[in-house]
Amino acid sequence: MPDADLSILNEIYTVILERKNTPADNSYVCSLLNHRKGINKILEKVGEESIETILAVRNDNREEIISESADLLFHLLVMLAAKDISLEEIAEEFKKRRK
């Protein structure tokens, strides 16, 4: 199986950082990053999307699993950006664990 091209994750993360640095109107990312509940709003979304992903797997619904996993990954990226953690740091963590 060929390596997956995950450059889209870098691309989305870059957009999220742009939204963090330059707030934009009608931006979902800005609405999360600047929410009155603070980081708790992002954590709620990570929790919700985790549960929706679990339910999709329980339902054995392949399309739903893909869609909910994308939602979960997206909200994780927003959470990491909110905490100033780069994708490089996550990649380094995986490399350290590689046997």
Ligand SMILES: N=c1c2ncn([C@@H]3O[C@H](COP(=O)(O)OP(=O)(O)OP(=O)(O)O)[C@@H](O)[C@H]3O)c2ncn1[C@@H]1O[C@H](COP(=O)(O)O)[C@@H](O)[C@H]1O
């Ligand atoms: N990849 C995504 C992405 N995936 C999911 N979502 C949003 O995440 C939300 C998922 O939450 P739900 O399914 O619970 O829907 P909801 O009822 O609207 O959510 P809440 O009201 O509970 O917050 C939806 O509003 C989706 O639109 C995303 N929103 C944005 N992006 C990317 O982020 C970029 C920047 O987005 P903006 O900040 O909106 O410009 C976009 O160009 C996209 O590439």
